[in-house]
């Protein structure tokens with residue numbers, strides 16, 4: 001267990017590497033998740049294999065109920081699979097105790113949620129300091145300020161969530177996710193509650209973090225236009241991956257006019273059509 005945190009920057013021989021020489025950060029094999037609902041079993045994931053390499057920028061799509069959030073919770077070590085294997089950065093997560101899992105989450109993963117999950121009566125600066133306090137890190141005030149500046153909120157340090165727009169609140173949440181310098185950011189519909197301009201700002205931040213800092217970003221979206229800004233789209237259906245395809249030319253956030261719904265749908269279906277009915281994409 002100790003080796004998990006000492007290995008930063010080190011190499012393990014058995015971690016797969018892609019053609020560009022990038023190491024796998026996420027390796028899941030045969031993952032299933034079954035929820036017991038009284039006498040009924042809900043098979044939320046039915047055997048998922050997925051490898052994501054460091055520095056990738058991935059979106060996960062699929063109809064409601066297809067298992068996206070269930071998969072994200074497992075990737076984020078917030079929940080354990082019913083069966084199957086998960087290695088995060090080469091470490092078998094399924095064998096960790098609850099307290100070691102919490103350490104992994106805090107050190108390696110930054111989470112961003114659809115509804116921001118900010119504390120109501122807490123300033124932006126304090127929200128971002130919280131993960132540092134939890135990790136016992138020093139230089140908290142300086143680090144929190146730097147993280148807020150990196151998302152363009154250097155002038156909003158003492159604002160409460162109620163004094164910020166939705167897009168600004170989500171940027172506080174991103175700063176909070178970033179402040180421990182995680183290897184990976186996981187986000188479940190981070191733009192779901194935002195208007196398109198604020199959504200584009202959030203996308204821009206993710207693209208910059210990915211490009212300039214090499215942070216692996218994985219997020220769920222219902223929006224095919226948003227997905228086209230990532231490098232790879234994974235499509236889930238009924239708890240299984242039914243398509244996994246690279247985006248040939250990812251869009252740059254804020255640089256393109258959003259096309260009509262019809263054009264947009266056609267473009268995404270061309271790239272990652274998964275064989276279901278077109279009406280399922282809402």
Ligand SMILES: Nc1ncnc2c1ncn2[C@@H]1O[C@H](COP(=O)(O)OP(=O)(O)OP(=O)(O)O)[C@@H](O)[C@H]1O
Pocket residue numbers: 035036037042043044062063064065066067068069070071
């Ligand atoms: N805690 C739970 N207990 C029982 N069933 C659950 C639980 N969480 C999810 N499910 C079921 O598992 C399936 C997958 O749910 P999940 O939340 O992963 O879907 P999703 O793809 O994120 O959907 P959405 O797009 O609506 O957010 C659904 O059938 C859901 O009802």
Ligand SMILES: [Mg+2]
Pocket residue numbers: 068069070
């Ligand atoms: Mg969901």
